[in-house]
Amino acid sequence: MHPYRSHTCAALTKADVGQTVRLSGWVHRVRDHGGILFIDLRDHYGVTQVLADPDSPVFAEVEKVRSEWVIRVDGEVKARDANLVNPNIPTGEIEVFIRDMEVLGASEELPLPVFGEQDYPEETRLRYRYIDLRREHMQRNMTLRSDVVASMRKRMWDKGFREYQTPIITASSPEGARDFLVPSRLHPGKFYALPQAPQQFKQLIMVSGFDKYFQIAPCFRDEDPRADRSPTDFYQLDMEMSFVTQQDVFDTIQPVLQGVFEEFGEGHKVDAEWPQISYADAALWYGTDKPDLRNPIRMQDVSEHFRGSGFAIFASLLEQDGNEIRAIPAPTGGSRKFCDRMNKFAQQQGLPGMGYIFWREAEKRTLGTPDAPPAPTMVVRDAETGDLRLETEKYMEAAGPLAKNIGPERTEAIRQQLGLGVGDAAFFLGGKPAAFEPVAGRARTVIGDELGLTEQDRYAFAWIVDFPMYEKEPESGKVDFSHNPFSMPQGGLEALEGDPLQVLGYQYDLACNGYEIVSGAIRNHKLDVMLKAFALAGYGEDEVRKRFGGMVNAFQYGAPPHGGCAAGIDRIVMLLADTANIREVIMFPMNQRAEDLMMQAPSDPTNEQLRELGLRLIPRD
Incomplete structure (x- = not known):
């Protein structure tokens, strides 16, 4: 017999009953049931229950073992009683009665437990x-x-x-x-x-x-x-x-x-369908270049509905070039409690808050007030009794501070653009998109999760394409590569003659469930285009040749x-x-x-x- 094992701890089945076997592994746990010692013996492959009673010739030695000791046992495979079968493991129909045991590696007291999967x-x-x-x-x-x-x-x-x-x-x-x-x-x-x-x-x-x-x-x-x-x-x-x-x-x-x-x-x-979404659209719709498409929420630009409106904060923002107002639709989120919770989320992200509108079914009214006219009524006949009664018609009402400030026409136009209805809500952020998009993207994720809109048992993929080749450092104004510097610009050399910030690259990422899992590009294999691309980012030809000499030289000989x-x-x-x-x-x-x-x-290096x-x-x- 092999010095350590004839079987792994996942291999024995009812067909092996009566065999003498040898197993080696770690003591997963020890149980004392009325003088009979049960050990769950574990190796990489699984667990086998082994046991010893006072009739076992090594019972006294088995009593000494503790969790995570490494032991070898020899013993006889026996069938478990029907009411003791464990259907959750492959070896659940058998157990091994220990005839001999050897401690291969004792363990000191553990700094963290192995059995039970506790958090540590x-x-x-x-x-x-x-x-x-x-x-x-x-x-x-x-x-x-x-x-x-x-x-x-x-x-x-x-x-x-x-x-x-x-x-x-x-x-x-x-x-x-x-x-x-x-x-x-x-x-x-x-x-x-x-x-x-x-x-x-x-x-x-x-x-x-x-x-x-x-x-x-x-x-x-x-x-x-x-x-x-x-x-x-x-x-x-x-x-x-x-x-x-x-x-x-x-x-x-x-x-x-x-x-x-x-x-x-x-x-x-x-x-199986992996859509291709431009970087610009990903930022607009999802607030990120690695969107989670399991979440169906797609943000929209609603700037025109706030331009010149009664909501002074957004109206004044839109008087400055480059500012936008974005809406995050929230289907089924139409309650003040949920809206207040999302407003608090925005404050935790460092913003003053998020504007919101939610749509609800108006309450029945019999008398008009300055703020709410009487709801229209009509005479209807009960289908079962035939009796006549007056019934108040239901109508949709927009609620929230924004709705009151911009009025019913603008509110209705927003609702129709976003495709929302009774019981839904929308949240709004404004300013320079680059400043609020990350928060908007996180808010979209929270809304999708809290409202149960995001599918959990799904892997959703999207190619993000048309990345900008360059970006400008806000403080210094320096232009540098925004992504992989070795990418081919769309339009080649001609595209590099204009505004660098308008140049797109043949660069792409693959997003899955909110994570970037692939990044790549079509490479810039033409030396003149490569030198021009690096020059726009502030790298002179001498520096390029010094830093990337192997590639520069290779491109001279047919790439x-x-x-x-x-x-x-x-x-x-x-x-x-x-x-x-x-x-x-x-x-x-x-x-x-x-x-x-x-x-x-x-670690610290030695003086030597x-x-x-x-x-x-x-x-x-």
Whole structure:
């Protein structure tokens, strides 16, 4: 027999009754039932119940074991009584009577429990990650991640792609984040950089004549941490193709990712239609370039209804160029209580509040008042009794401070534009769109969630296209790239002769359920266009040639049109695992301060290391 196991802890069934078997694993929990000791023995594959009574030759040894000890047991497989069968596990029809036992690894008192899946402080979980990873949902998440990567690889190979590896130690490149620098021992005073992405190398692979490339690529960025982003490193499905258009890239990657979500989505609906939405429309309709299309709410520009109106705040805003008034429809949100709650939300976001209108059915009235005329009445005959009675007609009424200020005609025009009715509401924000769009986008999400409008069991995708190539720094007025600097501008060289802020790029992102999971572009493969594009962002030709010499030189010798994208594996697995914290799907993540508490990184270098590298640390004030 094997020295540690004849079966895993998920393998035994009723067909094995009577066999002598050997199992090894962790003691998940121990139960004492009237002198009989039951142990749930756990390994990576599952759990088997083993037991010992005073007749067992090792009963005294079994009494000593504690949670998370690693043990080997030999014993006889027995069938459980029918009323003791556990249908929730594969081994639920059997148990193993212990004849022999060996302690393979005793455990001290645990800093956090494995049994029961209790919530524990994240700092403790990361410091003792090897224990945290024993928990069932963490084992499930890491297995899911591995299976997703394997599925991606197979699907890419099936599409005619081959995997090629690119360097980890390379030169610095502007990818929109800070580099991790690596000092060179052989070249004192000089530094390598860990790649923020394999961007330049995968383009050079295309110049080298390889038609299709992909890689499960590690990327390194010194970023501020967020719940959906690692502060140090992440993995992506990186791909590139030659002689392709933007649509070719979409048509290639969609079946790969759609297949992955269908395979691992556990029955959730996976949308097959992936609309293409311009960046400008995404900002207008959703307040974000990564919209959650499970939420049907679409914001609209309602500026004309407030221009010159009695609501002075919005009317005066609209007298200034560039200001707009946007409406967030809220179907079924037509109550003052809900409107007040959303107004409070806006205040928590740093705004004075949100204007609102809600529509309700008017109350019956028999006498007119200065504010409300009498409701019309009519004589109707009761269908059952035949009796005649007077009945007050119902009518729709707009309520809220805005409705009172702008009057019934403007209020009705807004209602009709938004397609709302009785029981619905609308919320309003005004000013420079760039200033209020993020809050509007978050408000849209909260409204969709609180009113039950957002579908939960669904993966909804959208391509966001037509990104602006450039943006202007508000304070300095400096023009810089707003996205990937290596993208081809729409219109080529001619488009770069006009206003840079009007130039759109062949850049695209894929959004899923409110997260960006893919980013890509058709690349700028023409050297003259590339130099002009960088010049508009303040990079002279000499600097471009110095920083991107390999690519600049390569483009002089025949570069094909090419493009591609990268899909974030961590975020995709995060969505499939139904968690909003990316650290739940990374084996050994950093904490929020970019620290590895388990390995004590970052750490202080020794003086010898600094001398070898020719470095000296300067204390920060």
